[in-house]
Amino acid sequence: MTVQFNLNGRRIALDVDPDRRAVDILREELGLTGTKEGCGAGECGACTILVDGVNRLSCLMLAAQLSGREITTIEGLSREGGTHPLPEAFVKHGAVQCGFCTPGMILGAAALLQENPAPTRDEIRRGISGNLCRCTGYQKIVDAVAEAARAIQEGEPSS
Amino acid sequence: MTTRPPKIGRDFLRPDAPAKAAGVEKYAVDHYGENLLWAGVRRAGVPHGLIRRVDAAAARSLPGVRAVLTGGDVPGTNRQGIVHKDQPVLCDAKVRYAGDPVALVLAADRETLRRALALIEVDIAPLPGVFTIDDALNHDAPRLHEDHPGGNALLQATIEAGDGAKALAECDVVVTETFTVPIQAHAFLETENGIARREEDGRIVIIVSTQAPFRDRWEVSHALGLPMDGIRVIAPYLGGGFGGKDGATVQCLLALAAMHADGRWVKMWWDREESFQAGYKRHAARLHYHLGAKADGTLHALHCRVYYDTGAYAHLGGEVMALGMEHAGGPYRIPHTRIEGWCLYTNNPVAGAMRGFGVMQVSFAFESMMDILAARLRLDPLEIRRKNALRVGDRNSAGVLMTSSTGIGACLDAIADHPLWKDRAVWKAAAGPNKRRGVGLAAVFNAMGYGRGLPDTAVAKLEITPTGRFVVYSGVADMGQGNATAFVQIAGAALNQEEGMIDLVQPDTDRTLPSGSAAASRTTYTYGNALIRACQDMRRRILGRASMLLLVDRLEDLGLLPGRVRHPATGREIPLAMLAATLTTPERFCVYQYLMPVVPDPPATGKAFKIGFPHLLFSYGCHLALVEADELTGETTVRDYLAVTEAGRILNPQTSVQQVQGAIAQGIGYALHEDLQVEGGIVQTDDLGKYIIPTALDLPDIRAVFAQAYEETGPFGMKGLGEVASNGPLPAIANALADAGAARIFRSPLTPERVLASLQQGPGM
Numbered sequence: 047m048t049v050q051f052n053l054n055g056r057r058i059a060l061d062v063d064p065d066r067r068a069v070d071i072l073r074e075e076l077g078l079t080g081t082k083e084g085c086g087a088g089e090c091g092a093c094t095i096l097v098d099g100v101n102r103l104s105c106l107m108l109a110a111q112l113s114g115r116e117i118t119t120i121e122g123l124s125r126e127g128g129t130h131p132l133p134e135a136f137v138k139h140g141a142v143q144c145g146f147c148t149p150g151m152i153l154g155a156a157a158l159l160q161e162n163p164a165p166t167r168d169e170i171r172r173g174i175s176g177n178l179c180r181c182t183g184y185q186k187i188v189d190a191v192a193e194a195a196r197a198i199q200e201g202e203p204s205s
Numbered sequence: 206m207t208t209r210p211p212k213i214g215r216d217f218l219r220p221d222a223p224a225k226a227a228g229v230e231k232y233a234v235d236h237y238g239e240n241l242l243w244a245g246v247r248r249a250g251v252p253h254g255l256i257r258r259v260d261a262a263a264a265r266s267l268p269g270v271r272a273v274l275t276g277g278d279v280p281g282t283n284r285q286g287i288v289h290k291d292q293p294v295l296c297d298a299k300v301r302y303a304g305d306p307v308a309l310v311l312a313a314d315r316e317t318l319r320r321a322l323a324l325i326e327v328d329i330a331p332l333p334g335v336f337t338i339d340d341a342l343n344h345d346a347p348r349l350h351e352d353h354p355g356g357n358a359l360l361q362a363t364i365e366a367g368d369g370a371k372a373l374a375e376c377d378v379v380v381t382e383t384f385t386v387p388i389q390a391h392a393f394l395e396t397e398n399g400i401a402r403r404e405e406d407g408r409i410v411i412i413v414s415t416q417a418p419f420r421d422r423w424e425v426s427h428a429l430g431l432p433m434d435g436i437r438v439i440a441p442y443l444g445g446g447f448g449g450k451d452g453a454t455v456q457c458l459l460a461l462a463a464m465h466a467d468g469r470w471v472k473m474w475w476d477r478e479e480s481f482q483a484g485y486k487r488h489a490a491r492l493h494y495h496l497g498a499k500a501d502g503t504l505h506a507l508h509c510r511v512y513y514d515t516g517a518y519a520h521l522g523g524e525v526m527a528l529g530m531e532h533a534g535g536p537y538r539i540p541h542t543r544i545e546g547w548c549l550y551t552n553n554p555v556a557g558a559m560r561g562f563g564v565m566q567v568s569f570a571f572e573s574m575m576d577i578l579a580a581r582l583r584l585d586p587l588e589i590r591r592k593n594a595l596r597v598g599d600r601n602s603a604g605v606l607m608t609s610s611t612g613i614g615a616c617l618d619a620i621a622d623h624p625l626w627k628d629r630a631v632w633k634a635a636a637g638p639n640k641r642r643g644v645g646l647a648a649v650f651n652a653m654g655y656g657r658g659l660p661d662t663a664v665a666k667l668e669i670t671p672t673g674r675f676v677v678y679s680g681v682a683d684m685g686q687g688n689a690t691a692f693v694q695i696a697g698a699a700l701n702q703e704e705g706m707i708d709l710v711q712p713d714t715d716r717t718l719p720s721g722s723a724a725a726s727r728t729t730y731t732y733g734n735a736l737i738r739a740c741q742d743m744r745r746r747i748l749g750r751a752s753m754l755l756l757v758d759r760l761e762d763l764g765l766l767p768g769r770v771r772h773p774a775t776g777r778e779i780p781l782a783m784l785a786a787t788l789t790t791p792e793r794f795c796v797y798q799y800l801m802p803v804v805p806d807p808p809a810t811g812k813a814f815k816i817g818f819p820h821l822l823f824s825y826g827c828h829l830a831l832v833e834a835d836e837l838t839g840e841t842t843v844r845d846y847l848a849v850t851e852a853g854r855i856l857n858p859q860t861s862v863q864q865v866q867g868a869i870a871q872g873i874g875y876a877l878h879e880d881l882q883v884e885g886g887i888v889q890t891d892d893l894g895k896y897i898i899p900t901a902l903d904l905p906d907i908r909a910v911f912a913q914a915y916e917e918t919g920p921f922g923m924k925g926l927g928e929v930a931s932n933g934p935l936p937a938i939a940n941a942l943a944d945a946g947a948a949r950i951f952r953s954p955l956t957p958e959r960v961l962a963s964l965q966q967g968p969g970m
C-alpha cells in the first residue's frame with residue numbers, strides 16, 4: 047500500500063507493507079538511522095519520534111499509522127539550517143555518552159517542552175522517565191533540558 | 206567546538222557528541238548494506254543436554270532461506286574463548302546453557318529468518334542441570350566440561366598474606382557473615398549486533414559493536430580456521446558496552462555466515478530478549494567473610510571464601526574472580542589474610558566482564574563488614590576506615606606493596622569535611638511520617654589495567670596529513686566512556702593544536718594498531734601514554750622539517766603553534782599545510798607502543814592465576830548515600846549521594862563526572878532492583894519491563910567530586926576511573942539502611958520486600 051505523510055517537513059509517499067513497523071520503515075527504507083531501537087517493545091524510548099508534535103514510540107507503530115501525519119525524527123529536529131537548542135544543550139552539558147538513547151531522549155524532551163515550556167527539574171525527570179539511558183544517570187540530561195527550556199523561552203520574543 | 210588548543214584539566218566537550226545528538230553517528234547497528242541478508246541463531250532452549258538431531262529440512266526449503274548451518278559446518282576449531290577455548294560457535298554435541306547456539310540461518314529478510322528459525326527441529330536429550338553454587342560444588346554433580354581437570358570448578362585459587370587465617374585467633378573481635386549478590390545484566394541500549402561480508406579477495410570484513418576488535422580478529426581466526434590477515438574488524442562507536450561486548454558475541458557467527466553469503470552483506474542483531482538470554486552477565490556470587498580486628502579498630506586478619514557462578518563457559522570468569530579476590534579486603538591495610546575463591550561452571554548464562562569486574566561483589570561484603578565491625582566496637586564508621594586506609598608504603602590485602610598514588614585517605618577526609626556528613630544527624634531527624642532515614646558510607650577501590658602476565662599495551666598511530674591536519678588512529682573502542690574525547694584532548698594539548706585540526710579514526714584492524722580492549726579502566730591511561738609519545742615524536746619531526754625550511758639550526762628556537770611553526774626570534778612562520786606538503790608518506794606518521802608498568806616483585810601467592818594478578822595501580826573512592834525507606838512499603842529512595850574519587854589528575858572534569866555519575870546509576874540499579882532471575886537455567890527477566898534499570902525518577906542528583914592527586918606514570922598524571930564508582934552504591938545504601946534502624950541485609954538487591962522485613966525486624970548489628 048502507498049503511505050503518504052510529511053517527514054521532517056517533506057511530503058513523501060512510500061509503497062510499503064502496511065504491517066511493517068514504523069521504526070523499520072524509517073531506518074531501512076528511508077535510511078534515517080537516527081531513530082534507534084533498544085527493545086522493540088515500548089520499554090526504552092530509543093525509537094521515539096514526534097507524530098503531530100507528540101512523542102510516540104516508532105517500534106509500536108505500523109507503517110499505516112504514519113499515513114497523513116506530520117512526522118519528525120531526530121534528523122529533522124534542526125530544520126531550515128538552524129540549530130535546535132536541545133541537541134546543543136546536550137552537547138554542552140555532557141548529556142551524551144554512548145549517545146544511543148540521545149535521539150529519542152531529545153525528541154522526548156522536545157515534546158515535553160512543547161507541553162511545559164518551563165519545567166522544574168522534577169517535571170523534567172518525570173517527562174523523560176519513559177526514555178531509558180544506561181550511561182549517564184540522567185543528571186546531565188536534566189541539566190541540558192533545563193538549559194534548553196531557558197534558551198527557548200529567551201528566544202521566544204524574537205521568533 | 207573550541208578555537209583554542211584544548212587544555213588539560215579543563216572541561217573539554219566531547220567531539221563525538223554533536224553527531225550523536227543529531228542522529229547522524231553510524232553505530233554498528235546502523236549499517237545495512239545493499240542486498241542484505243539477515244542472520245540469526247536457533248538457541249538450545251534447554252540448559253544442559255546432548256544434541257540428538259538438528260533437522261533443518263523444513264527451514265531450508267522455505268523460500269528466501271539462503272542457508273542453515275549447524276555445528277558440523279563450522280571449519281576451524283569451532284571454539285571461542287579469551288583464556289580457555291571452550292565455547293562452541295555452533296554446538297556440535299552438547300549444549301551447556303539455554304542460550305547455546307545450535308543452528309545459524311541466513312535469510313532474505315527478517316520475517317523469513319524468524320519463520321525459518323522456528324521451523325528448525327532440535328532434539329536434545331536433557332542432562333541434569335547445575336544451577337546453583339551448591340550444585341556446582343557437589344562432587345556428584347554432572348560435569349559441564351568433561352575434559353576440564355578441575356571438574357565444575359573453572360578455577361580454584363588462594364591469596365595469602367602474612368600469617369593468613371591463623372591470625373584471626375589474635376584478634377579481639379571477629380565478625381563472621383555471608384553475603385549473596387545476584388546476576389546483573391549490562392542492558393546497554395544497543396544490543397549485540399554486527400554486519401559482515403566476504404570481499405572479492407576472500408577477506409571477511411566485520412563491522413561490529415565490540416570492545417575488543419583486535420581480539421575479535423584472533424577469535425574468528427581461531428574458531429573458523431581463517432588466516433588473521435583474512436579478517437578485518439571495524440568497531441564504530443558503541444551504544445554502550447560496560448564489559449558485555451568484551452568477547453565474541455556475534456563475531457564468529459557473522460563471519461561464518463559471510464562465508465556462505467556469496468559476497469552479500471549479512472546482518473545479525475540480537476533482540477532484547479536474545480540479549481538477556483544469550484549475552485554475557487555479571488557473576489552472581491556468595492561471599493563468606495571473617496574479619497578480625499584489635500579492640501581499637503585496627504584490622505588484623507581476614508579470611509574469606511568467595512564463590513562466583515560463572516555460567517556455562519569460561520569466558521573471563523576466572524579473571525573476574527581473581528580481581529574480586531584481589532580486592533576482597535577493601536582499600537585497607539590488613540596484615541594477615543587468606544582469600545579463597547571458587548569460580549564455578551553452571552548451566553546458567555555465561556558470566557563475564559562487567560564494569561567493576563568482580564569487585565562490585567566483594568565491595569558489598571567488605572564495606573558491610575566494616576560497618577558491622579564499627580558497630581561492634583562502638584567506633585565511628587568513618588574513623589575506623591580512616592584508621593585502616595591504605596597509604597603508600599603499605600601492603601594491601603593481597604600482599605602487594607603500594608608504591609604509587611593511593612588516595613583513599615584523601616577521599617575519606619573529603620567526606621569528613623563535607624556538610625552532608627557533618628550535618629547528617631539533622632537530616633536524619635527530619636524524616637517525615639512513616640519514613641526512616643539513614644546515612645551510609647562505602648570506601649572502594651578498583652585496579653587499573655590487565656595486571657601481571659598479560660601485557661597491557663597500546664600502539665598509538667598519529668598522522669599529519671599533506672594538508673597539515675592531524676589524524677589520531679585509535680586502536681581502542683569507545684563504548685561511550687569517552688576515550689576518543691580524551692585522545693583528541695591529549696593530542697590537541699600535546700601538539701598545541703585546535704580541536705578542529707584533529708580527526709579521530711575509530712578502531713579498524715586494517716587502519717589502526719592493536720591497543721587492547723576497552724576494559725579494565727585502561728583505555729585512556731594506556732593509549733594516552735602511547736599517544737603523548739607519538740605526539741612528542743611528531744612535534745620533533747615537524748620542528749625538524751621547519752628547521753630546514755626556515756634555516757634555523759636549533760629545534761629549541763622554534764615553536765609549534767596552532768596551524769604553524771614559528772621562529773619567535775625573527776617572527777618568521779611556516780604554516781603546517783605548507784610544511785606537511787614537503788613530507789614524504791613515511792615521515793607523516795608517528796607510531797609509539799606503550800607498555801604499562803607492573804608490580805615488580807609480586808608476592809608469592811595467587812599462583813593459580815595465570816594472568817591478571819596482581820595489579821600496580823588503583824583508583825579510589827569514598828561514597829556517602831543518604832537514604833530514605835518507607836516503613837509501610839519498604840521502598841528505598843536515595844535522596845542524596847556524594848562520591849569522592851581519587852583517580853590521579855582529572856584531565857576533563859566533565860567526562861570524569863559523566864563516568865562517576867553513570868557508574869553510580871548502574872550501582873544504584875544493582876543495589877535496589879536489578880536481579881536477573883534464572884530458573885532452571887532459563888532467564889525469566891528477559892525484557893526491560895521485567896528487568897528493571899533505573900529511570901530518571903529513580904536516581905538522585907549525584908555530587909561527584911575529586912580528590913587532588915597525580916599519578917606519576919599516567920598520561921598528564923591521570924588514572925582510569927570508568928569502574929571504581931560502580932563499587933560504592935550497594936554497600937553505601939546497605940549501610941544507610943542499617944543506619945536507619947533496619948536489620949542488616951546480606952542479600953542484594955535491597956528490594957522493598959527485603960527492606961520491609963528488615964525494618965520490621967529492627968536494628969541488629
Ligand code: FES
Nearest residue numbers: 084086088091105
Ligand atoms: S525500541 Fe521502541 S521503546 Fe524501545
Ligand code: FES
Nearest residue numbers: 145147179180181
Ligand atoms: S548515553 Fe548511553 S544510553 Fe544514554
